[in-house]
Amino acid sequence: MTTRIPTPRERFKEQTRSEIKELALQQLASGGSSGLRLTRIAKALGLSGPALYRYFGSRDALVDALVTDAYLDVAHAIGDAGTTPSAPVEPRAWLHRLALAYRAWAMREPHRHQLIQGAPLPDHTVTPGTSDGARAALGPFLGAFVTAEPAAAVAPLVEEMTAWAGREPTVRNWVTACTGLRADLTAMGIALAGTVMAWSTLHGTVSLEVALQFAGMGHRGDTLLSAHIESLAEGFHL
Structure with a gap:
């Protein structure tokens, strides 16, 4: 089948969209969420304010695009760490690799980490369309728990997640695509x-480190994260 080649107009539009997103990221990196100003972006690109909305229909649409890009970028970083090597890796060691890859990405990209782990802007509500990016980032972790035997303490959560998979075909399809599991809802x-649980552990631990909340406390961020992952692995008998 012949691959359709984008027209010059389409290529120009995509290039401009990329430039808008890059300038937005620069503003977020230098001034946080309060520093995002579409008027400044338009001026930097030589566009009028209304012209900018031909590329993103609203500020929220721009932020959603940045959130999706951030999820896909961290998914790529995690996916590289979780690529199956030539020699088998035990689930516990695999989980550690994924967690540390996530932390390394967050430390390199603190402002993008904030986009996916906090409120991107005070009055912004992330749209459901960004869920595909989130699932891409979470997907590699599913494989670490395929052979897990959860302790009784996590049974209520397992029950709720099993019910979720049972009533949501998109969730079942996602888990199957990431793990090969079929029909076994439990x-x-x-x-x-x-x-x-892995994602919430990462969120809490890494978010605090990125925000410099551990400064002067005498431990390294990767040491604390590894301790949390060990506890999680014990809870699932990995």
Whole structure:
């Protein structure tokens, strides 16, 4: 099948969109969420304010695009760490690799980390369209819990995640695509529960480190994160 080649107009539009997003990221990096000003972006590109809306229909649409890009970027970083090597890797070691890859990305990209782990802007509500990016980032963690045997303490969460997989075909399809699990809703629920707990552990620990909340406390961020991951692995008998 012949691949359609974008027209010059389409290529120009995509290039301009990329430039707008890059300038927005620069503003976020230098001034935080309060520093994002579409009028300044338009001026830097030699555009009028209304002209900018031909590329992004609103400020929220621009922020959603930045959120999706950030999710896909961290998914790429995590996916590289989770690529199956020639020699088998135990699930616990695999989980550590994924977690540390996430932390390394967040430390390199603190302003983009804030986009996906906090409120991007005070009055912004992320649209459901960004969920594909989030699932791309979470997907590699599902595989670490395929053989897990959860402790009784996490049984209520496993039950809720199993019910979620049972009523949501898109969730089942996602888990199957990431793990190969089919029809076994309990196994899906276990993998989902482990992944949600891993993600919340990463969110809390890494967000505090990125915000410099651990300064002067005498421990390294990767040491604390590894301790949390060990506890999580114990809870699922990995």
